[in-house]
Amino acid sequence: MNMQEDLKKYSNFLQKIRTFFNDKNVLEVQTPALLNAPATDVYIDSLRVDLNQEIDLEKTQYLHTSPELEMKKLLANGSGDIYQICSVFRDNEQGSQNTNEFTMLEYYRLNFDIHQLMNDIAQLLKTLGVDSQVTKLSYAQAFFEYGDIDILNTDFATLKVIAKAHGLSTDFEWIEDLQILLFTHLIEPKLQALSLCFIYDYPVMQSALARVEGQVAHRFELYMNGIEIANGYDELRHADEYKAIFEQETAKRTTLKKYTPDLNKDYLEAIQLSLPSCAGVAIGMGRLFSQID
Amino acid sequence: MANYSTSQFKNGLKLMLDGNPCSIINNEIRKPGKGQASNKVKLKDLITGKTLEKTFKSGESVEGADVMELDMQYLYNDGSEWSFMDPDTFEQYMINDSSMDDVRGYLVEQDMCVVTLWNDNPISVTPPNHVILEVVDTDPGLKGDTAGTGGKPATMNTGVVVQVPLFISIGEKVKVDTRTNEYAGRS
Numbered sequence: 001m002n003m004q005e006d007l008k009k010y011s012n013f014l015q016k017i018r019t020f021f022n023d024k025n026v027l028e029v030q031t032p033a034l035l036n037a038p039a040t041d042v043y044i045d046s047l048r049v050d051l052n053q054e055i056d057l058e059k060t061q062y063l064h065t066s067p068e069l070e071m072k073k074l075l076a077n078g079s080g081d082i083y084q085i086c087s088v089f090r091d092n093e094q095g096s097q098n099t100n101e102f103t104m105l106e107y108y109r110l111n112f113d114i115h116q117l118m119n120d121i122a123q124l125l126k127t128l129g130v131d132s133q134v135t136k137l138s139y140a141q142a143f144f145e146y147g148d149i150d151i152l153n154t155d156f157a158t159l160k161v162i163a164k165a166h167g168l169s170t171d172f173e174w175i176e177d178l179q180i181l182l183f184t185h186l187i188e189p190k191l192q193a194l195s196l197c198f199i200y201d202y203p204v205m206q207s208a209l210a211r212v213e214g215q216v217a218h219r220f221e222l223y224m225n226g227i228e229i230a231n232g233y234d235e236l237r238h239a240d241e242y243k244a245i246f247e248q249e250t251a252k253r254t255t256l257k258k259y260t261p262d263l264n265k266d267y268l269e270a271i272q273l274s275l276p277s278c279a280g281v282a283i284g285m286g287r288l289f290s291q292i293d
Numbered sequence: 294m295a296n297y298s299t300s301q302f303k304n305g306l307k308l309m310l311d312g313n314p315c316s317i318i319n320n321e322i323r324k325p326g327k328g329q330a331s332n333k334v335k336l337k338d339l340i341t342g343k344t345l346e347k348t349f350k351s352g353e354s355v356e357g358a359d360v361m362e363l364d365m366q367y368l369y370n371d372g373s374e375w376s377f378m379d380p381d382t383f384e385q386y387m388i389n390d391s392s393m394d395d396v397r398g399y400l401v402e403q404d405m406c407v408v409t410l411w412n413d414n415p416i417s418v419t420p421p422n423h424v425i426l427e428v429v430d431t432d433p434g435l436k437g438d439t440a441g442t443g444g445k446p447a448t449m450n451t452g453v454v455v456q457v458p459l460f461i462s463i464g465e466k467v468k469v470d471t472r473t474n475e476y477a478g479r480s
Contacts, residue, residue: 041327042329043324043327043328043329043330044327093324094300094322094324094330094351095321095322095323095324095330096321096322097323097324098324166348167345167346167347167348168347168348169331169347169348169349169350169353171350171353172350177328177329177350180325180327180328180329181328181329181331181348181350183325184323184325184328184331185323185331185333185348206327208327221326228325228326231326231327282326
């Protein structure tokens with residue numbers, strides 16, 4: 001295929017996505033990419049930008065790692081359903097599937113739970129020509145089926161024994177990091193046989209910004225042929241919940257000797273208001289595009 | 294010996310694992326969206342020759358192995374030990390006969406080969422990719438078959454058995470690829 005055909009194909013891909021959202025009255029938005037505070041996620045690092053050095057108006061800002069918080073400000077202010085396609089930037093990325101800049105599709109649907117959002121994504125994929133059978137497995141089912149591990153009820157020490165038996169590192173501070181390593185190396189390879197697979201309901205320790213119910217957080221990830229494509233949440237709604245998560249994350253970053261964001265800068269402003277009940281997802285456009293055909 | 298962090302991992306790097314020196318043959322990094330990066334590493338145990346797989350968390354460090362690969366000349370073997378010489382220092386190294394199983398059939402006196410030293414002790418020998426061996430036993434050649442369409446086993450002066458074309462006869466010298474144990478032409 002020549003370059004022009006590639007460009008046309010990608011343009012057509014963008015067009016179909018925009019038509020899909022337009023037909024559902026989901027509004028396209030743009031939010032700032034240059035922010036005052038870096039991301040709080042423990043393992044996602046913001047790129048720092050030192051501005052205006054030659055005109056004596058020096059300040060430090062950060063490129064967004066995802067448009068999530070800025071879009072949540074819009075949601076909290078009554079935007080209704082919204083989506084955005086934008087470049088995002090992450091420092092310290094490595095591996096063949098990762099780059100420091102990539103294009104993300106982020107979207108939020110009001111009054112959706114994660115199952116409705118997963119169905120919505122399956123519909124979107126259908127309009128993009130992906131018509132394969134959809135497999136849905138809870139995180140716990142996936143571990144039972146492919147790893148013979150009761151992941152929700154296995155303690156840190158036992159997981160370390162299992163990891164060791166599989167030649168995996170056991171040098172971890174927190175159980176969730178080991179759960180993620182086990183998932184990456186024991187479960188993910190098995191997902192390669194499935195063209196379209198949603199994994200949902202993650203252990204509470206991996207809740208991130210998703211709503212928790214009992215032993216699980218209502219989060220999901222989409223895998224296409226074993227490649228991680230999307231990450232979605234039943235979103236937390238209240239300022240105090242966000243504050244608690246940001247504090248947990250920055251505390252972990254401190255332990256790991258990574259930069260720690262000043263929570264007073266952008267975050268508290270972002271979460272002053274309550275979010276409407278909604279579910280949101282981030283989709284890696286490059287990875288998705290490479291899975292289509 | 295220095296420690297190596299996962300960010301320094303690359304093919305050929307020698308690490309100590311479970312008490313044995315190992316060499317990295319493949320290093321794959323995986324960074325989940327929300328999680329920490331990890332390195333899935335395939336290594337060859339330089340003592341047992343076995344391949345193993347280990348996964349490290351990104352940033353973890355592992356003790357390096359003091360392994361050196363030196364070009365040496367194979368001198369002789371006395372049945373129990375094989376003798377090699379570093380042509381720069383004239384220093385001689387002996388390797389036990391039992392460690393020579395995989396390569397004994399390709400070593401010809403005076404040939405240069407690569408000797409792997411761990412803590413200054415030789416642990417393995419890699420013969421040159423091609424060696425010249427002499428056929429000491431094979432079925433009589435078929436007259437007129439010069440195209441080499443078929444093949445037959447031939448025993449070499451070093452004891453190794455190589456499939457050779459039908460026209461090769463006893464006493465001839467042939468070139469053998471030591472990586473595949475294949476005939477690579479008449480010498």
